[in-house]
Amino acid sequence: QIPLFDNNERALIGKVYAHNGSDAAVLLGMEIVGPRLKSYIEKAREISPERKIILYCWRGGMRSGSLAWLFSTAGMQCYVVEGGYKAYRRYVLEKFRTPLKLIVLGGETGAGKTEILRMLASEGEQILDLEAIACHKGSAFGAIGQPGQPTQEQFENNLFEAFRTLKPDKPVWIENESITIGKLFLPRSLFDQMEKAPLVCISRPFTERLERLVREYAITDHETLTAVFRGLIRRLGSEKCQQAITAVHEGKYEEAAEIALHYYDKVYSRQLDKKQHQIIKTFYIDNTLNFNIQDLITLGKELIFSN
Template sequence: MAEQLISLSEFWSLRDHFPLIDARSEGEFEQSQIPGSINIPILNNPERVVVGTLYKEKGSEEATIKGFELVGPRFHLILKDVLKLFPQKKVIIYCWRGGMRSQILSWLLTMVGFEVYRLKGGYKTYRTYSFDLVRKDWNLLVLGGKTGTGKTRLLQKLQEVGEQIIDLEGLANHKGSSFGSIGQPAQPTVEQFENIFAEALRKQNPAKSIWIENESRKIGRLILPDKFYHQMLAAPLIDILKTDQERIDLIAEEYACLPTDELILAVLRLKKRLGGLRTSQAIVAIVEGNHSDWISNMLIYYDKAYTFDLDKHAEGKTIQLDLSGIDPDSSIKKLLDAKTKFNGKHTNTTD
């Protein structure tokens, strides 16, 4: 069967129906890829360097011949792998620019009866789209609150009642503190984070508000795009309040079950900010299983950090909302009421 070259707009409608193959090298794939792709390298990392160098020095014809020389002996192995993985024989494929590597793979697969859709412009086209999307203007509504106020849980509840949300910490595999990586999968690269982020934004209606948790510019080792971060700072913010005990209880629920050695390492990462005495006290409390004590100790630091970050937010665009002692459903109702106040330009209030 012949291949069909598809545009990015056509790709969106087809991706849910067919498997997606990335024909680039392992290194390129590890750096970033279209989410959901499976890597079938036509040229591996060393071979890609050889062909790329030859292309620069002697041109495309020499590079193409060399590419076939390198990959030719593996054609049968590639076909066996793809046939095993995709017995339905229908796939979408891409490489960096939609050039030689995806063309070779497409040719191979059509030889054994595959229905192939090849992305025009390759990964570069997709990456340009995702890069631009996370830097567009968005209608944001920021959910703020000190550590332990349950912002992520509230976002999830808001989504359940039909509100648009983006869970940045979920996308980043990090909860945004020294303790935030414990029990989480490895963080993606910055480029892959933007791809995942763009996929989430693409599902949103830009005419409606998108709830997002208040974050610093860095989430673990990932950095938010400057324009998006500045939009967060300029957006309306609902600063939720909970009692200290509620916050301690929630943090204990999420972190007390984690490995003691990882909790201690997280405290040690904050030693310069906490000081020697408070660091030692927190470690002793962790070892003794006195979770209330070490969490209270950490909150002294994190509360100061939150106040510092809150001061960066646009003046006149904050509602403070006390959710102490109320159930999740009532909390959501109060949040939606606060959203209505913002839409009516009612700001700088305390509920």
């Protein structure tokens, strides 16, 4: 990004505009940016070696139009967002209302839903990886090993970038999520579609799911795991919570994971009871070696195109 003014300059220009009018504000803006014009061109060429650039204002278009003239004069191909960032945001939020042929991929904790979602993508299936975009895996442990979550607004913008590549007439696989992922909220219109879409539940044996969790979280430091379990004390109960924390500090990760898994299995069962209005199919996986992704793809297409 190449911001034209910093926050203090923007505030000063706004004050001049309010007290002295548009002409005075424009002159002040030109006075501020004049010495920087050469550096703007250099920065634009650095950001975009192919010399194509998109410009936007908050809404008005004066500043982006001026820079478009500058960069065009310098031999760059410029596009100006009509209506500015506010118009872009309206378009983003409206886009989430587009009907999609969603197939929701559910399953108990440790079933490997995210891994399967990416396997589907490698087979050419359309996916919407909400957890990757949200930088969070959804559960109380979901922030572990993830970069910080984006702001709500940036999350929606990033989600839109994935959303706009989807073909509405073809199936789109999406992982089952609540309306919140970490601190972020899914767009209501998208979540409503997920609630009505067919649900395919991945079922794996408890022992296999337990092993997967241990592999994933045993590398996490004790302090982080302890903090997460302390956050679950009201849900686990103080006794189970303390057992899990003790197990973590003693390196008994399987014991700690088993406590967490029993809790999340109960949560999942309650959530599934609330989804009886959806078409629900269970896809059983005894072990990874016997898993054929094409069988899952076939099931998904049957659910979508039989309606």
